[in-house]
Amino acid sequence: MEVSAEAKRIMVVALGKLYSSRTQRGGLRLHRSLLLTLVMKSARDIYHEAQVQTESVVNECQQPPPTQQSVTQGTTEASRVDLLGPALLTHENPLMLSVGDKEEEKQERAGAQNKENQCPNGSAQQSRKRRGREAAEPDFLPCKKAKLEQGNCLHQLTVTPVLMDYMKCSSELAAHPSPTMTLHRAVAAC
Amino acid sequence: MAGSSDGNDEVQWCFSQVKGTIDDDIAEADIISTVEFNHSGELLATGDKGGRVVIFQQKPESKNLPQRRGEYNVYSTFQSHEPEFDYLKSLEIEEKINKIRWLPQKNAAHFLLSTNDKTIKLWKISERDKRPEGYNLKEEDGRYRNASSVTSLRVPVFKPMDLMVEASPRRVFANAHTYHINSISVNSDCETYLSADDLRVNLWHWEINDRSFNIVDIKPDNMEDLTEVITAAEFHPNQCNTFVYSSSKGTIRMCDMRTSALCDNHAKLFEEPEDPNNRSFFSEIISSISDVKFSHSGRYIMTRDYLSVKIWDLNMESRPVETYQVHDYFRSKLCSLYENDCIFDKFECCWNGNDSVVMTGSYNNFFRMFDRGYRQDVILEASRDNCKPRSVLKPRKVSSGGKRKKDEISVDSLDFNKKILHTAWHPLDNIIAVATTNNLYIFQDKVN
Numbered sequence: 001m002e003v004s005a006e007a008k009r010i011m012v013v014a015l016g017k018l019y020s021s022r023t024q025r026g027g028l029r030l031h032r033s034l035l036l037t038l039v040m041k042s043a044r045d046i047y048h049e050a051q052v053q054t055e056s057v058v059n060e061c062q063q064p065p066p067t068q069q070s071v072t073q074g075t076t077e078a079s080r081v082d083l084l085g086p087a088l089l090t091h092e093n094p095l096m097l098s099v100g101d102k103e104e105e106k107q108e109r110a111g112a113q114n115k116e117n118q119c120p121n122g123s124a125q126q127s128r129k130r131r132g133r134e135a136a137e138p139d140f141l142p143c144k145k146a147k148l149e150q151g152n153c154l155h156q157l158t159v160t161p162v163l164m165d166y167m168k169c170s171s172e173l174a175a176h177p178s179p180t181m182t183l184h185r186a187v188a189a190c
Numbered sequence: 191m192a193g194s195s196d197g198n199d200e201v202q203w204c205f206s207q208v209k210g211t212i213d214d215d216i217a218e219a220d221i222i223s224t225v226e227f228n229h230s231g232e233l234l235a236t237g238d239k240g241g242r243v244v245i246f247q248q249k250p251e252s253k254n255l256p257q258r259r260g261e262y263n264v265y266s267t268f269q270s271h272e273p274e275f276d277y278l279k280s281l282e283i284e285e286k287i288n289k290i291r292w293l294p295q296k297n298a299a300h301f302l303l304s305t306n307d308k309t310i311k312l313w314k315i316s317e318r319d320k321r322p323e324g325y326n327l328k329e330e331d332g333r334y335r336n337a338s339s340v341t342s343l344r345v346p347v348f349k350p351m352d353l354m355v356e357a358s359p360r361r362v363f364a365n366a367h368t369y370h371i372n373s374i375s376v377n378s379d380c381e382t383y384l385s386a387d388d389l390r391v392n393l394w395h396w397e398i399n400d401r402s403f404n405i406v407d408i409k410p411d412n413m414e415d416l417t418e419v420i421t422a423a424e425f426h427p428n429q430c431n432t433f434v435y436s437s438s439k440g441t442i443r444m445c446d447m448r449t450s451a452l453c454d455n456h457a458k459l460f461e462e463p464e465d466p467n468n469r470s471f472f473s474e475i476i477s478s479i480s481d482v483k484f485s486h487s488g489r490y491i492m493t494r495d496y497l498s499v500k501i502w503d504l505n506m507e508s509r510p511v512e513t514y515q516v517h518d519y520f521r522s523k524l525c526s527l528y529e530n531d532c533i534f535d536k537f538e539c540c541w542n543g544n545d546s547v548v549m550t551g552s553y554n555n556f557f558r559m560f561d562r563g564y565r566q567d568v569i570l571e572a573s574r575d576n577c578k579p580r581s582v583l584k585p586r587k588v589s590s591g592g593k594r595k596k597d598e599i600s601v602d603s604l605d606f607n608k609k610i611l612h613t614a615w616h617p618l619d620n621i622i623a624v625a626t627t628n629n630l631y632i633f634q635d636k637v638n
Contacts, residue, residue, distance in 0.1 A: 006525070010471055013529055026284040026307055030369055030388040031419045031438055031478075032534055038474040039528070046471065 004054070007047035014040045200564075201620055202636040203583045205576055207261055209236075209246070210629035212574065222625040224612055228292040228300065231616040234262055234623055235302060236630055237287025241271040243304055243357075245315060259621065259634055266315055268357040271306040283308050289374050291383070293396070301360070303383060307370040310385055312361035312396065320348040361399045366392050373423045379430035386423035391435060393447075405453045406435060406445065421536075422482040429488065432457075436493055440464075440477035442502065460491070460502050462509045472524045472533060480536035485545040486617075492548055494539040497521060499550050499560065514560040514567065517552045519590035519601045532606045540615045551610025554599070555626050556586060572610060572624045572631040582636060 014036045021028055210220065219240025226235050234246040244267045249260035274283040284307055293301040299316040324346040327335055369388035376383045384405070385392050391406035406423075410416055418439040426432035431447045443456035464473065476496035483492045490511075491502045497518055500510035516537075520527060527533040532553070539550040551557045552569070560567045569586040576583060589598040612625040620635035 007471070010525070010528070017531070025282055026286075026370070027279070027281040031421065034416065034419055034438060035475045035478060035534065039471060042471045042474065 004047050004050035007043040007050065010043040011040050011047070014043070203570060203620075203622075203633045204580045204636045205578065205583065205631070206259075206580075206621070206634045207632040208574065208577060208629055209244075209262075209632075216628045220628040222612060222628060222630060223286050223288065224290050225614040225623050225625050225630065226290045226292060226302075227614050227616055227623065228302075229294055229617060231618050231621065233265065233292070233300060234614070234632075235290045235292070236623075236625065237270065237290050237304060238628075239284075239286040241269055241273070241285030241287060241306065243268055243270045243287060243290065243302075243313070259619065259637070262632055266355040266357050268313070270304045270311060270313065271309065274308075288371060291374050291376050293376055294380060296380075303374050303376065305371050305374050305385065308364070308367055310363040310371070310374060310394075311359050312363070312399075313357050314360045315355060315357045318354045318356060319351060321351045322346040323349045361396065363394055363399045363402070366394075366402045369419075372421060373435075375424040375433065377425045377430050378428055382430075384423055384425060384433060386420050386435060388419040391420065391423050391433075391453075403451070405447065405451070407452065407454060421479050424482055424484055427484050427486060427488045434482055434484070434491060436479035436482040438478040439474075440479055440495060442479070442482060442491060442493060444504070458504070458507050460507045460510075462500070468521075470524060472528055475528070475533050476524065481538040483539060483541060485541050486543065487545055490545065492539055492541065494537050494550055496533060496535075496537075499539055499548060501548070501562070512562060514548070514558075516550055516558055517556075517588070519588055520553075523601070527606070530606060532609070535609060535611060537610075538612050540613055542615045543617050543619070549613050549615060549622065551613055551624070553606050553609050554604040555608040555610055556588075556604075557610045557613060557624055570633075572626050572629075572633075574629075580636070583633065 018033065018036050021032065210222075217240075219238060219242075221239040222236050223239055224235075224237040227233070228235070232248050234248075236244050236246075238244075245265045246262035247265035248262050251260050270287055271285040273285045275281070276283055286306055287304050288307065289303075289305050291303045293303065293312075295301075299314050302313050302315070304311050304313060323330065324344050326340055326343055326346075327337065329335060363385070367385065367387040367390070369390070371385055371387050373386040374383060375386075382393055382395050385394065385402075386406075389407065389409040390404055392402040393405045394402045406420070408418070408420065418437045418441075421436050421438055423433060423435035426434075432444060433447070434442055434444045436442045440461070442460040444458040444460070445453035446457040447453060449455070449457065464477065479493045479495050481494040484490070485492065489504060491504065493500050493502065493510075494516075497520065498516055499514045501512040501514075503511045524533060537551050539548060541548055546563050547559055547561050549557060549559045555572045556569050557572065558567060558569050569588065570583045571586050587595070587598045588601055588604070589595065590601050594600050608626060610624055610626055614623045616622065622633050624631045624633065
């Protein structure tokens with residue numbers, strides 16, 4: 001639990017640093033941005049592992065009917081895992097920053113769930129699953145919300161002002177990047 | 191060993207001078223960003239965040255006191271770079287001087303290269319201590335004389351004047367770097383130099399400023415695949431075809447320019463496997479190399495990462511031959527250092543003249559020296575509290591936990607705002623220049 005809390009905190013700090021670096025004199029620093037991205041990946045991997053272990057422990061402990069409190073906690077944790085799921089790097093989907101409103105989070109979560117369920121047609125089923133109040137808003141995400149970019153692509157991402165700045169950072173971008181882009185592309189756009 | 195009080199061959203370091211204001215309120219423009227001795231050690235150049243270069247010159251040794259080395263006094267000050275604005279990318283280009291490198295001296299004038307994030311400039315620093323007088327057609331104040339009033343001719347002669355040191359930009363090498371320049375290095379062929387940014391290394395000729403050769407390009411076709419950047423680069427001190435560059439992944443690549451025009455394929459790759467016991471969230475950050483320096487002999491490379499200094503033998507790529515922990519007591523505090531941004535600090539390192547001792551900076555205005563031969567090291571402090579002329583610096587000790595002995599400083603009380611990132615060692619003598627945030631300290635060994 002401590003590890004996952006630590007990982008989450010590290011991700012929050014990294015996001016904050018990436019966000020604030022756009023106002024730095026001299027422009028975005030590619031080296032620093034890359035290191036922050038790597039830290040986020042490390043933290044995300046460790047967070048994932050910790051969550052998987054926690055879930056397996058919770059499942060083992062659920063032999064007698066669980067108490068109300070543990071159910072609530074489990075729900076909260078599961079919801080938080082759900083919310084983080086789309087925000088974490090999968091081997092197919094690049095890392096997605098879900099800085100946005102409830103709509104995009106629902107879509108991304110649905111996308112992740114579909115992936116887990118091995119949806120045969122491959123297209124994103126954008127179900128609007130109702131979430132619990134505790135899981136309404138991930139507490140580690142920055143407050144500033146980005147504009148939602150519409151699209152049906154499984155790789156749909158929100159574009160934050162931070163990411164837009166990355167896109168503008170260098171004139172050597174090979175092709176004009178689409179608004180939906182991965183964190184790596186965001187960092188690499190410098 | 192430098193600094194220790196034991197042994198006959200060991201050096202004791204004494205305070206010599208400090209340059210800069212005592213003011214606690216530090217102006218950002220005054221933050222020192224680079225320090226470099228010239229090849230003879232007579233001149234010491236500093237660059238700051240405000241784009242200025244200050245050159246100090248060592249006074250000749252006094253005939254009355256031949257054992258005491260001359261002091262460094264201001265020789266020349268000039269504004270090297272100004273802030274610029276890239277209208278195309280809507281980006282401000284900082285005037286901060288990232289690096290200064292001296293060219294080998296060929297005549298009475300001195301030449302140096304200074305660079306900010308985007309532009310490199312070649313400066314000529316020359317002295318003028320006499321001026322011609324006795325022109326036939328001009329008055330002494332410069333007004334022209336009426337030619338008809340000239341009745342006799344005279345030959346103008348040089349008369350002494352107050353010494354004037356002029357710095358003039360001879361070349362401007364611009365528009366060759368998309369990313370931020372982190373290194374410049376003068377080649378031993380006395381004709382070329384390299385400049386390196388995050389993804390590319392360019393080769394320049396001193397005389398040609400409108401084009402350069404790109405010799406390394408690690409930019410991936412798809413920037414999503416970017417995994418590492420170039421952090422430093424340097425030419426071999428003797429072999430004009432060889433250079434090295436370090437990466438954010440902790441590797442060093444040595445390239446030979448004779449093999450191909452584009453040196454994307456390295457001749458040697460120096461890399462040490464990561465210790466799995468030390469794996470943490472921040473492993474990638476602390477393994478990033480912040481500085482790489484060839485030894486004067488050209489046999490070794492020294493690299494600095496966040497916690498250690500490593501010496502590599504050019505003949506062995508698998509692991510360094512020596513590793514020195516600079517401040518391992520911070521390993522358990524990486525999270526705090528990450529939050530306050532200190533983990534991204536880029537420390538430099540330097541060799542002494544005969545490659546027997548290496549030096550690097552740390553926090554709390556501490557700096558460390560590692561004697562390779564005696565396998566000893568010392569922590570010293572650059573502080574205004576110890577500024578009596580020729581007072582010997584007392585070695586410091588840091589207590590990482592548990593019982594703190596007398597004279598030890600607790601790691602929790604170290605000041606992360608006081609950092610020594612830039613140090614330089616006189617090429618021929620035991621004189622060191624250590625830059626704190628906005629002060630330059632000069633220490634020398636105790637002369638008996």
